[in-house]
Amino acid sequence: MSLLIYGAYGYTGELIAEEAVDRDIDVIVAGRNEVKTEHLAERLDCEARPFALNAAPANIDDVDVLLNCAGPFTDTYGPFIEACLQTKTHYLDITGELSVFEAIAERDREAEQAGICLLPGVGFDVVPTDCLAGHLHDRLPGADGLRLGFDPSGTISKGTLASVIEHAEEGGKVRRGGDIVDVPPAHRSRRIDFGQGERDAATIPWGDVSTAYYTTGIENIEVYTAMPKPMANAARFSRLASPVLGFEPVKRSLQALIRATVTGPSERQRAEGECHIWGEATDGETTVTSRLKTPETYALTVDAATTAAERVLESPPEGFQTPATAFTPEFVLELDGVEGFFDE
Ligand SMILES: NC(=O)c1ccc[n+]([C@@H]2O[C@H](COP(=O)([O-])OP(=O)(O)OC[C@H]3O[C@@H](n4cnc5c(N)ncnc54)[C@H](OP(=O)(O)O)[C@@H]3O)[C@@H](O)[C@H]2O)c1
Numbered sequence: 469m470s471l472l473i474y475g476a477y478g479y480t481g482e483l484i485a486e487e488a489v490d491r492d493i494d495v496i497v498a499g500r501n502e503v504k505t506e507h508l509a510e511r512l513d514c515e516a517r518p519f520a521l522n523a524a525p526a527n528i529d530d531v532d533v534l535l536n537c538a539g540p541f542t543d544t545y546g547p548f549i550e551a552c553l554q555t556k557t558h559y560l561d562i563t564g565e566l567s568v569f570e571a572i573a574e575r576d577r578e579a580e581q582a583g584i585c586l587l588p589g590v591g592f593d594v595v596p597t598d599c600l601a602g603h604l605h606d607r608l609p610g611a612d613g614l615r616l617g618f619d620p621s622g623t624i625s626k627g628t629l630a631s632v633i634e635h636a637e638e639g640g641k642v643r644r645g646g647d648i649v650d651v652p653p654a655h656r657s658r659r660i661d662f663g664q665g666e667r668d669a670a671t672i673p674w675g676d677v678s679t680a681y682y683t684t685g686i687e688n689i690e691v692y693t694a695m696p697k698p699m700a701n702a703a704r705f706s707r708l709a710s711p712v713l714g715f716e717p718v719k720r721s722l723q724a725l726i727r728a729t730v731t732g733p734s735e736r737q738r739a740e741g742e743c744h745i746w747g748e749a750t751d752g753e754t755t756v757t758s759r760l761k762t763p764e765t766y767a768l769t770v771d772a773a774t775t776a777a778e779r780v781l782e783s784p785p786e787g788f789q790t791p792a793t794a795f796t797p798e799f800v801l802e803l804d805g806v807e808g809f810f811d812e
Contacts, residue, residue: 469781472496472517472531474548475538477504480562480591480769484537487774489514493781496531499538524551533784535777536561541568541588549586553578558780559586562773564593566641569678570648576788587789590776591769594675595791595800596745596762597691598683601676602797603809604749605684607756611749614684616676617669617692619662619744620765641673643681643689660692663744663759663810670695679790686749738767745808760800760808771803 471488475481476497485508488495495514499505502518509516519527524547528534534557538544541563549572552559563569572588579586589598597616605611640651654670661667674691681689733741741764748757762768776791776799785794792799800806 481537562591599800602792619694
């Protein structure tokens with residue numbers, strides 16, 4: 469049984485490839501740059517498969533599971549989903565991009581017919597929040613409102629920054645009555661105790677606005693992150709910059725600048741960081757609250773993505789899945805260093 473990791477020489481892809489090789493998974497490292505792919509394969513003592521996206525079908529035909537780590541995923545998920553459906557290969561990725569989740573969810577029936585699973589979001593976004601959503605729904609099955617949030621520590625990688633810029637002009641998003649609706653950036657703010665006392669927080673267009681709906685069926689969803697008030701105000705003002713960020717040459721220049729200048733997080737930051745996850749579900753009368761504590765976001769991503777790939781290699785579900793529907797909400801508790809669920 470083999471796992472092909474695409475984007476394997478990127479910051480996160482390389483960490484996942486190292487972990488997968490350490491766990492004795494039969495790994496093929498892949499990416500569009502031949503030299504970088506072959507150097508990595510040599511270092512990890514595994515097979516190299518350099519190829520561009522348009523050559524995906526011929527290059528994944530003999531593998532069991534594809535784990536796509538090449539983001540921004542808006543640019544990469546499409547050719548891979550087509551290739552996976554064509555070659556009957558299970559698809560996983562580490563996207564956090566809301567529009568990508570929605571587009572992949574639409575391929576559910578085709579995936580079932582092909583007998584494969586489409587499982588995006590097996591990184592920090594959305595494993596812990598999605599599992600917490602599933603857990604809250606188990607506690608209050610009649611809930612019609614769900615709020616999720618996280619208080620991370622540490623820095624983010626250049627690939628994540630490039631993905632944030634990719635979607636910056638799209639503003640905020642929440643789910644209302646089952647539909648995803650546009651709202652201004654940081655349009656709601658409130659005080660939230662993520663697990664270390666109350667902090668200011670504001671809404672963000674996080675992937676769970678898409679995925680938590682498929683996990684729980686709850687039709688009203690907001691996602692918050694810890695955000696000091698001045699930052700929330702700046703996010704609201706950023707609406708004025710949206711047209712500029714939506715201009716393709718500006719977007720590409722910013723992404724190129726980031727790729728050339730941003731590094732990290734470092735091994736030490738990954739080892740020392742932690743993240744607090746909070747959620748509440750309500751049916752209008754009763755509100756239940758639960759929390760999780762996790763390792764630093766990239767450390768969690770590496771463990772979650774590798775464990776999800778192992779699970780799919782062993783016993784693949786079919787159709788479009790979220791982490792909690794594929795493996796149950798308790799999946800997150802199997803990951804190293806995760807503590808919870810802390811229920812109120
Ligand atoms: N879900 C989560 O919690 C989570 C956690 C970590 C990262 N991520 C996401 O994962 C992605 C990668 O992050 P990173 O930190 O590893 O970034 P990175 O270091 O910039 O690596 C990106 C990788 O993707 C490849 N790539 C990008 N666009 C491509 C395209 N159009 N065709 C082929 N290959 C392409 C790059 O290849 P080249 O170098 O050849 O361009 C590189 O191998 C980002 O979108 C980030 O937001 C998500």
